[in-house]
Amino acid sequence: VRILIDQTRIDDRSYYEDLDSEDEFAAFRDRYVTVPGEIYLDGNSLGLPPKSTLTHLDSNVRDGWGSRGIRAWMECDWINLPFKLGDTVAPLIGASAGEIVFADSTSVNLFKVVSAAVQLNDSRKVILTENGNFPTDEYVLQGISEFRDDLEVRAVSRDNIAEALKDDVSVLVLTHVHYKTGEIFDMEHLTKTAHKQGSLVVWDLSHSAGAIPVALNDCGVDFAVGCGYKYLCGGPGAPAFIYVRQEIQSKALPAIAAWMGHKAPFAFDSLYEPAEGIARFQSGTPPALGLIALQNGVEMFRNLKIEALANKSRLLGDLFIERLLAAPKMAKIHLGCPRDSKSRGCQVSFEHENSYAIVRALIKRGIVGDFRAPYTMRFGLPALYTRFVDVFDATTAILDVINTREWDSPEFTKQVAVT
Amino acid sequence: VRILIDQTRIDDRSYYEDLDSEDEFAAFRDRYVTVPGEIYLDGNSLGLPPKSTLTHLDSNVRDGWGSRGIRAWMECDWINLPFKLGDTVAPLIGASAGEIVFADSTSVNLFKVVSAAVQLNDSRKVILTENGNFPTDEYVLQGISEFRDDLEVRAVSRDNIAEALKDDVSVLVLTHVHYKTGEIFDMEHLTKTAHKQGSLVVWDLSHSAGAIPVALNDCGVDFAVGCGYKYLCGGPGAPAFIYVRQEIQSKALPAIAAWMGHKAPFAFDSLYEPAEGIARFQSGTPPALGLIALQNGVEMFRNLKIEALANKSRLLGDLFIERLLAAPKMAKIHLGCPRDSKSRGCQVSFEHENSYAIVRALIKRGIVGDFRAPYTMRFGLPALYTRFVDVFDATTAILDVINTREWDSPEFTKQVAVT
Secondary structure: OOOOOOHHHOOOHHHHHHHHHHOOOHHHHHHEOOOOOOEEOOOOOOOOOEHHHHHHHHHHHHHHHHHHHHHHHHHOOHHHHHHHHHHHHHHHHOOOOOOEEEEOOHHHHHHHHHHHHHHHOOOOOEEEEEOOOOHHHHHHHHHHHHHOOOOEEEEEOHHHHHHHOOOOEEEEEEEOEOOOOOEEOOHHHHHHHHHHOOOEEEEEOOOOOOOOOOOHHHHOOOEEEEOOOOOOOOOOOOOEEEEEOHHHOOOOOOOOOOHHHEOOHHHOOOOOOEOOHHHHHOOOOOOHHHHHHHHHHHHOOOOOOHHHHHHHHHHHHHHHHHHHHHOOOOOOOEEOOOOOHHHEOOEEEEEOOOHHHHHHHHHHOOEEOEEEOOOEEEEEOOOOOOOHHHHHHHHHHHHHHHHOOOOOOHHHHOOOOOO | OOOOOOHHHOOOHHHHHHHHHHOOOHHHHHHEOOOOOOEEOOOOOOOOOEHHHHHHHHHHHHHHHHHHHHHHHHHOOHHHHHHHHHHHHHHHHOOOOOOEEEEOOHHHHHHHHHHHHHHHOOOOOEEEEEOOOOHHHHHHHHHHHHHOOOOEEEEEOHHHHHHHOOOOEEEEEEEOEOOOOOEEOOHHHHHHHHHHOOOEEEEEOOOOOOOOOOOHHHHOOOEEEEOOOOOOOOOOOOOEEEEEOHHHOOOOOOOOOOHHHEOOHHHOOOOOOEOOHHHHHOOOOOOHHHHHHHHHHHHOOOOOOHHHHHHHHHHHHHHHHHHHHHOOOOOOOEEOOOOOHHHEOOEEEEEOOOHHHHHHHHHHOOEEOEEEOOOEEEEEOOOOOOOHHHHHHHHHHHHHHHHOOOOOOHHHHOOOOOO
16 A cells, blocks of 8 residues: 655645544554653654553552562463463564564574574574674674684675575574664565575564564564564563564574473473473563563554554655655755655654754754664654654754754764663 | 570560561561561562562653653663662672673573683583582573583582582582572682682572672682572562673673673674673663662662671571471471571471472461472571561461371362462
């Protein structure tokens, strides 16, 4: 579905108001905690809290930990939360029940699935990835090849992935939506190309899950990981997820073998025997508080069609891009993401040599985007709580900040650490 | 300091009331959430919540995540919580500021430090541990040796550790206080013996931190890990900690290299360059909610002397043991932990062929201990919230449950999964 923009009304706020009034997801915004007067466009980095999360977390901590102590694990069924949350997320990314578990961080989960992949495909010694993949993905692979000196990381540019898939590639590790450009890889094509010549495939879905449709099962993806605190709104540092294709679960073994991945954790056997199924990709005791906070974020998506959510985000992005590109006097700003929404994740990016200061000046105005070195400003557009008028107001502010050089003040140009 | 028990008053509840009235830590109990009528003796498995944790967690989630979104990482200084909590815990275990970081789970942290140790000491190929160490410790080592087939795990019995320290041992991995028996290893002797013949040493302090004195620096320990949800009262699945001795921090590299361990995480460089110091032992984004909940648990220990806390726990344990051992008709119960409190952690253990049913019958009465297969019942005695009268009432109930065979009912004997 391509949604056409009415270019004649692109500078008219009432156009955006009209779109909000027709938006089938408009009512969801009120279910999230928003700050009055603020336009939060950083849901690609940290999603907003569902209002229900605040009460749910508080009451669960009181009723569970506070009233039941250790028994809360069983009486509140916290022990199964990693799997229940996984099953709730599964339809968003084209997976089946029993293929996903929440555990640890994206980085640690990536370590687990890549270590499993290289053990499954151990006659090959190359881990192939994109040069410019999200840094933690690159670092995890570098750490593995440092620890296992028979393994080698080969990082090639985005356009050369397919041809780099030689018969020495054990596993291909890619991020589905690029963190900086928002560009979407062709998962189906690359997965099938990799499989054809005998490589396994790992996808990092951190910028995809809850943002755009993903078809893990249909593409035959072997392993995936993803983030709980971006579009899934699980809270800062929320547990991440692991997907392992049903057919290889009983053969795949992560290098991190730990008690919650054991077939009988409470038998306290000395010998590690991995659980059947996805449970073996758990490691330590599940982070219950993080899982409880994540629950409402994930539940918000139940019965929603991810394609419809993505369509709204695409239109938000198209409007954001087209309005800025159409504006006069914008010579120094460049589009940093695909213009075609079919190739773009749930964010827009722009490049400007003063992006850092511009982003900070915008934050001062209550418009929260983020900066990625060296020149990128990013704005996330999650469908459940982003309004069309937010796009109008944010782009108006961006134009103003740039055209008036409001950013050109030591208050904004002085570099401080930002996440 | 040996505290002598007045054996003549051991069956007299007023004796325990007197001890409570003289207890310098008595006032702390009111700062924890306790369930009226319940005697919670499972703090060795999951510590009780400080009352302040409930309000602190709720207000931080609202003020931080709810009002500041992504900016909470900096504005609330969540980004430094892993180190601040580490520095708060350091004096409890004889470490220095800058030697501890909270991250991930105990299992994942153990993987990180052992992987660092074997890389530091890579001419040797044996990982030595105790047969019967806590299962997740055994599993983690087995997983590493599966992933790195040049490495071998050698598990020997408790008494044979010292003589198994041959010149092929890369790293010795032990748990300071045994999870089942509560027995304390001689950290100083074993660490020095290991160092003398060139092995590195990792201690798991899960049952030690916040329970008994530990002297990491004085013993020259290389690496340690420990649990946040037992004596530190961080909540179910709380973040765990890692200790790395100052002198080896700049040489030690965990196999899990990830962005929060990078020297400049927000520079988004493609090449992994480890942070100076303990930060390189972080991996993914810190689990902020878990860290916030942990904060109050850890703060409770500030300015307290761990030796004084341990002395109270030792006396609680001595009374628990001596009263049960002195009771008539207790033929079938055996002491499962050292009788001498100098050799015992902050728990007592007993063995009985019907321990499982006995523990469940006690829970029905509101006396919460736990069961460890096949025959052990465990009772944790944290000094900050355990009263002397709790020991009297719990031992009275144990005697009653056993002597009346109250446990001998399908309600209690039927096995269900327990944590």
